[in-house]
Amino acid sequence: MSHEKYEEYQDCIAACHACVVACNHCAACCLQEAHVEQMVRCIALDSDCAQICQLAISFMAGGSDHVAAVCRLCADICEVCGDECAEHDMDHCQQCAEACRRCAAACRAVAG
Numbered sequence: 001m002s003h004e005k006y007e008e009y010q011d012c013i014a015a016c017h018a019c020v021v022a023c024n025h026c027a028a029c030c031l032q033e034a035h036v037e038q039m040v041r042c043i044a045l046d047s048d049c050a051q052i053c054q055l056a057i058s059f060m061a062g063g064s065d066h067v068a069a070v071c072r073l074c075a076d077i078c079e080v081c082g083d084e085c086a087e088h089d090m091d092h093c094q095q096c097a098e099a100c101r102r103c104a105a106a107c108r109a110v111a112g
Helices: 002-028 036-062 067-086 091-111
Strands: none
Touching: 002 036, 002 067, 002 091, 036 067, 036 091, 067 091
């Protein structure tokens, strides 16, 4: 992979990293909510989202031929996670929803 290609991915890598952090934080906070049973889907999506974002970072950093496909899937999962988080009023969910939206947009830009 050329250094120029790596530079092209920097914004998306940063958005994915921020999304991983936000999703992990959201899941941890959701587990502490009084009615945790109402947060099960949010927690599960936070986990899925953090994992696909980590994979996307690895594929971009390594210059994989499959970056576009992984970033498309990452964007799809980020959108679903962001939509779920947006349904909850807690700050950690709202912050996660925003990070997911930013990551989805960055991944869609890379995927083309």
